[in-house]
Amino acid sequence: MKTFLLLILSSLIAFAVSGCNESHAATKAQVEATPASIYKTGHGLQLTPSGRAFIGLKTGEVANHAMPGVGEVTAVPVDALLRTVKGDFVYVANGEWFLRTPVVVGAIDRTHVEIKDGLYEGDAIVIQGVKGLSLAEIQALNGGIGCADGH
Numbered sequence: 001m002k003t004f005l006l007l008i009l010s011s012l013i014a015f016a017v018s019g020c021n022e023s024h025a026a027t028k029a030q031v032e033a034t035p036a037s038i039y040k041t042g043h044g045l046q047l048t049p050s051g052r053a054f055i056g057l058k059t060g061e062v063a064n065h066a067m068p069g070v071g072e073v074t075a076v077p078v079d080a081l082l083r084t085v086k087g088d089f090v091y092v093a094n095g096e097w098f099l100r101t102p103v104v105v106g107a108i109d110r111t112h113v114e115i116k117d118g119l120y121e122g123d124a125i126v127i128q129g130v131k132g133l134s135l136a137e138i139q140a141l142n143g144g145i146g147c148a149d150g151h
Helices: 002-018 049-055 130-142
Strands: 037-040 044-047 058-061 063-067 071-077 082-084 087-094 097-102 104-108 112-117 124-128
Touching: 037 130, 044 049, 044 087, 044 130, 049 130, 063 112, 071 124, 082 130, 087 130, 097 130, 124 130
Parallel strands: none
Antiparallel strands: 037 044, 044 097, 058 124, 063 071, 071 112, 082 087, 087 097, 087 124, 104 112
16 A cells, blocks of 8 residues: 555656646747738838748849830839829839839830839839738738738
8 A cells, every 4th residue: 555655646746747737738928920021111021931922922123115106115014013092113122122112104005014213124123912012011011910920
């Protein structure tokens, strides 16, 4: 009987020391979501690789394009243009940062938009995923958790 009590006592001590009696489940307060994007004034928006993949972001360059009735002009693909109530914008890529830049547009055909002011030939711009980038920028500026943040 003494051996049995000693065995139970040593088992209880081992159980208490092992941490098996503690819950290791994460609580909401312990889980901190890593944002898919961050915003820095003057630099623009920076996305994680998963954030870039989520919105399907691709970059290209501003180039000359022959527009019917206008001739050779500096232009961007139609999908690169962001039209808002505050004006027309293109996201300029600078390394891992994407800065929403105001532009003045001219002629538009099925595939391209003439850029009269705001960009230069050879500038790196976002040509795909502009709407998603715009939503990520709004989320980063206004707070909250975005869809690409794993929620």
